[in-house]
Each structure stands twice: as C-alpha cells, then as structure tokens.
Amino acid sequence: MAYGAQADKKGVAIIEMTFLAPSELPQESTQSKILVDGKELPDFAENRQDYQVTYSGQRPKVSVEETDQVASTVVDSGDDSLPVLVRLVSESGKQVKEYRIQLTKEKPVSEKTVAAVQEELPKLEFVENDLAYKTVEKKDSTLYLGETRVEQEGKVGKERIFSAINPDGSKEEKLREVVEAPTDRIVLVGTKPGTSLPEDEVKNLVLNRPELVVEEETIDFKVQERKSDKLYLGETRVVQEGQKGIRLHLIEVENGKRQLKETYDKVAVQDRIVEVGTKPGTSLPEDEVKNLVLNLPELISEEEIIDFKVQEQKNDKLPAGQTRILQEGRQGIRVHLIEVENGKRTEKDSYDKVIAQDRIIEVGTAGETTKPVPQEITKPQVSEKADTKEIASSKANQAQKEQLPNTGSAASQVAVAAGLALLGLGAGLVATKGKKED
Numbered sequence: 001m002a003y004g005a006q007a008d009k010k011g012v013a014i015i016e017m018t019f020l021a022p023s024e025l026p027q028e029s030t031q032s033k034i035l036v037d038g039k040e041l042p043d044f045a046e047n048r049q050d051y052q053v054t055y056s057g058q059r060p061k062v063s064v065e066e067t068d069q070v071a072s073t074v075v076d077s078g079d080d081s082l083p084v085l086v087r088l089v090s091e092s093g094k095q096v097k098e099y100r101i102q103l104t105k106e107k108p109v110s111e112k113t114v115a116a117v118q119e120e121l122p123k124l125e126f127v128e129n130d131l132a133y134k135t136v137e138k139k140d141s142t143l144y145l146g147e148t149r150v151e152q153e154g155k156v157g158k159e160r161i162f163s164a165i166n167p168d169g170s171k172e173e174k175l176r177e178v179v180e181a182p183t184d185r186i187v188l189v190g191t192k193p194g195t196s197l198p199e200d201e202v203k204n205l206v207l208n209r210p211e212l213v214v215e216e217e218t219i220d221f222k223v224q225e226r227k228s229d230k231l232y233l234g235e236t237r238v239v240q241e242g243q244k245g246i247r248l249h250l251i252e253v254e255n256g257k258r259q260l261k262e263t264y265d266k267v268a269v270q271d272r273i274v275e276v277g278t279k280p281g282t283s284l285p286e287d288e289v290k291n292l293v294l295n296l297p298e299l300i301s302e303e304e305i306i307d308f309k310v311q312e313q314k315n316d317k318l319p320a321g322q323t324r325i326l327q328e329g330r331q332g333i334r335v336h337l338i339e340v341e342n343g344k345r346t347e348k349d350s351y352d353k354v355i356a357q358d359r360i361i362e363v364g365t366a367g368e369t370t371k372p373v374p375q376e377i378t379k380p381q382v383s384e385k386a387d388t389k390e391i392a393s394s395k396a397n398q399a400q401k402e403q404l405p406n407t408g409s410a411a412s413q414v415a416v417a418a419g420l421a422l423l424g425l426g427a428g429l430v431a432t433k434g435k436k437e438d
C-alpha cells in the first residue's frame with residue numbers, strides 16, 4: 001500500500017492511495033537450498049533426511065536460502081558428535097521437512113595408518129511440550145464491583161526440547177526453544193462502586209467465577225490372545241498382566257456451564273496378553289485327562305478362647321463381707337495349626353497366642369467368730385512347660401495358708417473361759433444335792 005499528499009494554496013489536499021491485493025494463496029512447498037559455507041549441500045534430495053559432510057580446518061556454517069516464503073530453523077550445537085538440525089516449514093504451515101547434517105572433521109593421515117574403527121555417535125532427537133497460559137486480571141473502572149469480563153481467551157503455547165541420546169541410552173538436554181509462546185487469558189475485574197442490578201436484586205447478587213475441576217476416569221485394559229505352537233490345545237499362559245489406566249479431564253465450570261479444556265493420561269493402559277496353545281494333543285496321559293484331580297495339603301489355623309478362673313484370698317484386715325479385686329481376669333487365645341488333606345484333619349502344633357490371666361479377689365474376715373469353712377483349692381491349669389506348674393502350685397499353697405482361721409484371737413479365749421466356769425458351777429450343784437439325799 002502506498003499513498004501521497006499534495007496541497008495547493010487554498011488548503012485543499014489531494015491524497016492518492018494504492019492497494020495491492022495478494023494474487024496467490026499461501027504456498028505449501030518447502031523447496032529451499034541448504035548451504036554449507038555458502039555452497040549447496042552435495043547430493044541433496046527433498047526426501048532424504050541424513051547427510052554426512054567431512055571438513056578440514058574451521059568448522060563450516062550451515063545456512064538456508066529460503067524461497068516461496070519458507071520458514072527455516074537451523075540448530076547447531078557446535079559439537080561434532082551431534083548433527084546439525086535443519087527444519088523447513090511451508091508458508092501455509094502444512095508441510096514440515098527436517099534434515100540432519102553430520103559434520104566430521106577430517107583427521108590427518110600419519111605414516112603408519114591404523115584401521116579406522118567406526119564409533120557410534122549420539123543421536124539428536126526433539127520433543128514438543130505444551131506451555132500453559134496464565135490468567136491475568138486487569139482492573140476496569142467501567143465495570144461494577146463484582147463484575148468480570150473476559151477480554152482475551154488464553155492459548156496454550158509450545159516449546160521444543162533438543163536432547164542427545166548417547167550410545168548407552170542416557171539423554172542429555174542440549175537446547176530448549178519456544179516454538180509458540182502461550183497467550184495469557186485476560187480478565188477484566190470491575191472497580192466501579194455500586195451495582196448494575198436494581199436495588200431489589202442487590203441482596204441476591206451472587207458472584208460466579210470460573211472454576212477448574214479435575215476429574216479422573218478409569219480406563220479398562222483389553223485382553224489380547226496370541227497363538228503359540230509350543231503350548232498344547234486348551235493350555236494358556238499369561239505373558240503380561242493387564243493394568244487399568246487413569247485419564248484426567250480438566251473441566252472449566254463457569255455459571256453452571258462445563259467446558260472440557262484438556263485431557264491426558266495419568267497412567268497408561270497396559271493390555272493383558274495371553275498365549276493360547278495350538279499344538280495338537282495333550283501333555284497329560286490319555287487315561288487320566290478326564291479324572292485328574294490334584295489335591296494339595298492345606299494348613300489352616302483355628303483360634304480357641306480360654307476362659308479365666310476366679311481365685312479368692314481371705315484377708316483379716318478387711319471387714320467381713322467386703323471384697324477387693326487384686327487382679328482383673330483376662331481371657332486367653334490358643335491357636336491350633338491343623339493340616340487338612342483329602343478331608344482328613346491332623347493337628348500339627350498349638351500355642352498360646354494370649355495367656356489367660358486369673359481374676360484374684362480378697363475377701364474380708366475381720367470380726368468373724370464362727371469356724372471358717374475351708375475353701376476348695378482350685379487346681380491351676382496344666383501347661384506343657386514345667387515352670388508353669390511350679391508357679392501355679394506355689395500360688396495355691398499360698399492361697400491355702402491365707403484361708404486358715406486365726407485361732408488365737410481374744411474373742412475365742414473369752415468364750416473358752418466362760419464355758420469352763422459354767423462347767424464348774426454345774427458340778428458343784430450336783431455334789432450338794434447328793435449329800436442332802438444321804
């Protein structure tokens with residue numbers, strides 16, 4: 001477009017404008033010339049990607065002579081172990097061509113020539129990743145407080161990462177470039193006092209802002225069957241177990257409206273692969289194929305609850321009729337290991353998982369004058385260990401001693417003296433009556 005202006009003495013201006021419209025549509029060709037130190041790349045073909053160039057002296061420079069509005073990118077790390085990457089994009093953006101040029105410096109030849117060993121060089125690869133956009137809020141005095149308006153929608157960008165893959169499989173990042181910068185999401189936020197709603201609706205004003213919701217979806221795995229002539233007909237073998245995948249959905253919710261923004265797999269699905277036999281015949285004898293039943297012994301464990309016992313110990317320091325708990329009882333658990341084979345049960349071992357604990361109670365005997373009734377001594381539980389028997393017998397002897405009455409108390413002595421006095425008085429009366437009869 002071109003324009004010019006002329007003015008006469010009366011102040012009238014004449015403006016001339018010229019508009020040139022494009023005569024052709026965007027080109028889809030990537031035809032260009034790749035130059036090495038200003039010279040065309042030897043044996044260049046559009047469908048050939050890898051080239052080898054040997055040089056001596058200073059490292060040559062790779063460039064592109066563009067035609068038909070072709071966009072070019074040349075990535076040169078300066079290291080002979082990595083190829084130079086050349087990327088050509090057509091004007092329409094639909095056609096993309098990539099070429100790799102390996103520059104190798106010529107080695108001087110000595111008098112004694114040694115057989116050259118071809119060294120495996122690292123490979124150059126690149127990946128493109130998405131760049132997330134940001135949300136920017138701008139204050140707007142033309143909007144009321146609480147009002148928002150999207151001025152510009154966000155757009156995800158792209159970046160390209162070039163990495164060298166060494167012969168041992170390790171990766172090393174060489175270059176990172178931004179192919180397309182992300183576009184920020186611009187939201188206008190109102191700062192004007194008041195509200196655009198009538199006064200009756202101010203109380204019910206609800207501010208709804210967009211919300212990003214993450215939802216997970218479980219993806220079931222598939223079952224793949226592969227035929228194998230090494231397995232007999234009817235036989236199967238699992239080569240790879242299946243694994244369910246997890247897919248994430250990023251959903252934007254605004255005023256009740258849901259909009260899917262992005263989806264990606266958090267965990268990739270892994271199919272279950274099963275080999276199916278195709279070999280004729282069977283690996284079992286013919287007579288035993290139909291009735292073959294394999295029974296293996298099974299070891300099971302069963303638990304038995306052991307109730308605790310109650311022991312009573314007399315205490316002459318407690319008033320008669322009163323009791324006191326010295327130790328609370330606790331049930332025990334005994335485990336039996338039983339082997340089951342063809343319906344037959346055989347006990348292999350048993351042990352106490354929790355040992356039972358007796359409940360011990362003290363019974364008061366202070367102030368009692370009657371003859372105590374001997375208590376039956378409870379025999380302790382018999383165990384397989386000898387030390388348990390000795391401890392139980394000692395506790396029983398101790399309980400028997402504590403249950404014996406206190407015969408030397410003051411109350412018992414007074415009762416004996418009173419009985420002797422009455423006996424003497426009766427004998428005297430009998431003797432006096434006999435003398436009177438004589």
